[in-house]
Amino acid sequence: MPPILTAFATSPDRGQGLARDMRVRWALEELAVPYDVQLLSFTEMKQPAHLARSPFGQIPTWQDGGRLLFESGAIVLHLAEQHPGLLPADPAARMRAIMWMFAALNTVEPPIVERSMAWVLEREQPWYAQRLPMLEERVRTRLSQLSAWLGSASWLEGEFSAGDLMMVSVLLRLKSSGLLDEHPQVVAYVARATQRPAYQRAFAAQLAVFQNA
Numbered sequence: 001m002p003p004i005l006t007a008f009a010t011s012p013d014r015g016q017g018l019a020r021d022m023r024v025r026w027a028l029e030e031l032a033v034p035y036d037v038q039l040l041s042f043t044e045m046k047q048p049a050h051l052a053r054s055p056f057g058q059i060p061t062w063q064d065g066g067r068l069l070f071e072s073g074a075i076v077l078h079l080a081e082q083h084p085g086l087l088p089a090d091p092a093a094r095m096r097a098i099m100w101m102f103a104a105l106n107t108v109e110p111p112i113v114e115r116s117m118a119w120v121l122e123r124e125q126p127w128y129a130q131r132l133p134m135l136e137e138r139v140r141t142r143l144s145q146l147s148a149w150l151g152s153a154s155w156l157e158g159e160f161s162a163g164d165l166m167m168v169s170v171l172l173r174l175k176s177s178g179l180l181d182e183h184p185q186v187v188a189y190v191a192r193a194t195q196r197p198a199y200q201r202a203f204a205a206q207l208a209v210f211q212n213a
């Protein structure tokens with residue numbers, strides 16, 4: 001029985017690949033690991049059967065035989081440890097690639113999500129107009145720092161790794177914000193990654209869910 005990834009039955013992003021199952025799908029395609037998808041409604045995600053998979057009632061989760069994981073970062077790391085292709089063999093280089101996964105999730109993603117969620121939840125509030133510049137400045141700071149590190153390099157550390165996959169997955173949430181466009185080297189980095197055939201296959205698969213919903 002193939003491993004099972006859980007995902008939204010009807011993604012709120014209309015198939016634009018912003019839900020966090022997308023980064024796991026991308027890793028699976030890069031590693032050529034076959035998998036099935038179990039689509040869940042918002043209601044199903046809060047039922048005991050799914051809470052047993054994710055205590056937070058979220059997607060994605062990963063079930064492979066007796067192994068059960070939640071957290072997209074943990075799932076991608078597990079897959080990258082189990083299959084060659086997303087982490088270097090050299091221990092020092094491997095740790096640097098994993099370091100960039102943490103940087104994506106712990107340093108770059110938080111201001112991006114905070115800005116995005118403020119729009120979703122606070123845009124009608126009187127303080128939103130005053131708060132937005134501060135939120136955007138925090139995102140700009142990380143984009144500037146990332147751009148400075150990248151320079152004209154193709155990837156964060158030589159070869160494409162799970163660190164790049166996670167970083168680009170995080171940056172894509174800025175796709176419609178205009179903030180990325182202020183950093184041409186970051187724009188080129190994201191474009192380079194999303195032109196990868198594995199990304200294209202993963203994107204098409206999750207878009208098909210929305211189109212067939």
Ligand SMILES: N[C@@H](CCC(=O)N[C@@H](CSCc1ccc([N+](=O)[O-])cc1)C(=O)NCC(=O)O)C(=O)O
Nearest residue numbers: 012013018019020021057058059060070071072073
């Ligand atoms: N840290 C966890 C976070 C998982 C998570 O946020 N899951 C979201 C879906 S991806 C987050 C997401 C949702 C929608 C968009 N969008 O653009 O529409 C983008 C990202 C979820 O299950 N939400 C339902 C809930 O919390 O009840 C991980 O990385 O796996």
